[in-house]
C-alpha cells in the first residue's frame with residue numbers, strides 16, 4: 001500500500017498531477033479543496049461553517065479541516081488504499097494528525113513529492129489564467145484561443161488571479177509549508193520536482209518516483 005503526499009505552491013499544477021496519478025496508477029485521490037467545495041455546495045453544517053469564515057475574511061481554523069479529513073480517511077478506510085494526498089497536510093499539526101491516523105493501522109507515509117516553482121513563475125502562470133464561466137475548466141495563459149475546449153464558451157480571465165491576491169497566496173503558502181517540508185525532511189523521502197516542466201514530463205517523473213517507492 002502506498003501513501004503519497006503532494007506539496008506545491010498555487011499554480012504548480014499539483015492538482016493536475018494528483019489527478020493523473022489517480023487515473024494512471026489507480027490511486028485514491030484525496031483532494032482537500034474538492035471535498036471542502038463539495039461540503040459548501042451541499043450546504044452541510046461544515047460547509048456553512050467554512051462559508052462563515054470565508055465570508056468574514058477569516059481563515060478556516062486548522063482543527064476544523066483536520067477533524068474533517070481524518071474522519072473522512074477513517075470512514076473511507078483509506079489506510080487500506082493507495083492514496084495521493086493533495087492539499088492535506090498543509091501544516092505540521094495536520095501532518096502529525098495524519099501520521100497518528102495511519103499508525104493506528106500500522107501504516108505510514110511512503111513518500112513526499114514537492115513540486116517547486118519560483119515566486120516569479122507562479123505569478124506568471126496564475127495571473128494570465130483563463131477559465132470557462134460555464135463548465136469551470138481552467139486554462140493556462142498561453143492557450144492559443146479564448147474558447148473553452150470542452151463546451152465552446154468564451155473564456156474569461158480568472159477574477160481571483162490578480163497579482164496582489166497571488167502574492168498573498170504565495171506568502172501564506174511559504175509561511176505554512178516551509179516548516180512542513182523541514183519536518184518531513186527528517187522523516188521521509190522528499191522528491192523535489194521542477195514545476196517549470198510541462199505536464200507530461202512532470203507526470204512521467206512522478207510515475208517513476210512512485211513506482212520505485214511502492
Ligand SMILES: [Zn+2]
Nearest residue numbers: 132135148151
Ligand atoms: Zn467550458
